[in-house]
Amino acid sequence: MTVRNDGDTDAVLTGASSPSCGMVMLHKSEDSSGMAMMMDMQTIxxxxxxSVTFQPGGYHLMCMSPAMKLGDTVKLTLSFQDAPAMTVAAPVYGAQGAP
Ligand SMILES: [Cu+2]
Structure with a gap:
């Protein structure tokens, strides 16, 4: 997904949650000398x-206890510093991405 900020000030994502995920972590994957690493991000x-794009190999939201199946749509709430939270509907795709 891509989070776009049309405002005049930076938006700081501080967390995410979903009733279908248990806990959601903010992560960033990085390739450091051939080793794929995942870093915890306090904010993005x-x-x-x-805009910031969340995708495999970069920033991503990690669903720690997924309770969903292919074809479902799950609620995902994004929390921001100094801005109201935003809930989006996220379709569930397989590892290959959107069909
Ligand atoms: Cu991760």
Whole structure:
């Protein structure tokens, strides 16, 4: 997914939650000298008039206890510093991504 910020100030994502995930962690995958590493992010900044894309190999939201199946749509709530939380409907795809 891509989170877009049309505002004049940076938006700071501070967390995410979903009733279908148990806990949701903010992560970033990085390739450091051939080793794939996953880092915990306390916050992820979406720059003013910019966007951040969550995708395999980069920023992602990690669902720690997934309770969902292919074809489901799950609720995902994004929490921001100094901005109201936002709930989106996320379709559940397999590892290959969108059909
Ligand atoms: Cu992760």
């Amino acid at each position: 900044t979406i720059p003013a008039h910019g």
